Amino acid sequence: MSSSAAHRIETAQVRRSPRYTVFLLAGAVLGILAAFVLTFAFGGGENESATTGVSYSTTQVFGFICLFAIPVGVAVGGVVALVLDRSLARRAREVRVEREVITIDDAE
Template sequence: MTDPAEHRIEKAQLRRAPKYGVFLALGAALGIIAALILTFAFAGGQDATDESPFTGVTYTTTQVFGFVALICIPVGLALGGVVALILDRTVGRRTREVTVDHERHVEPPVGDED
């Protein structure tokens, strides 16, 4: 006995879209790199024994990196998201129509041997 199958050809719109997670991860990575650069570029030769002229507290390089990273990582995430949105809007306009072969295979119930 042959199984009943449904077979039809349809038209579909094909559109490419960027992977937002990749762009957000790259933005966060660029934020970390920017935080590292800013931490060591503007250290000004200060050691851990120098006090901050504004607060009178001594901050280690690791603490300064953490403070700067709190700003740079969200900015990097936002920039990565904006780049992904811009790419989605520009690349998303270009859609093309493709032909899709849609086939549905239905198996008879188990135990039905007629």
């Protein structure tokens, strides 16, 4: 059994990156809050619809608004994460890294 070691010093770029999942979830929560505010700001389901003649409950109105508000919130969160990622990419710095590769030959 023989082994060999290779030792090199290389350069690598180090930068911070935002966690996209957190921004997308925050956008979804923001969309739910916006839907909640819009539901009660305009009177929820108190009146009969002018086009269909049906009266919708407050929870139905909240659900309908969520269908649009959540995807918009997720999109806004994604755009914020991308902008933050681009601005953090400018602050990338190079560091020196020590790399060691050890090869073990098991042939007997």
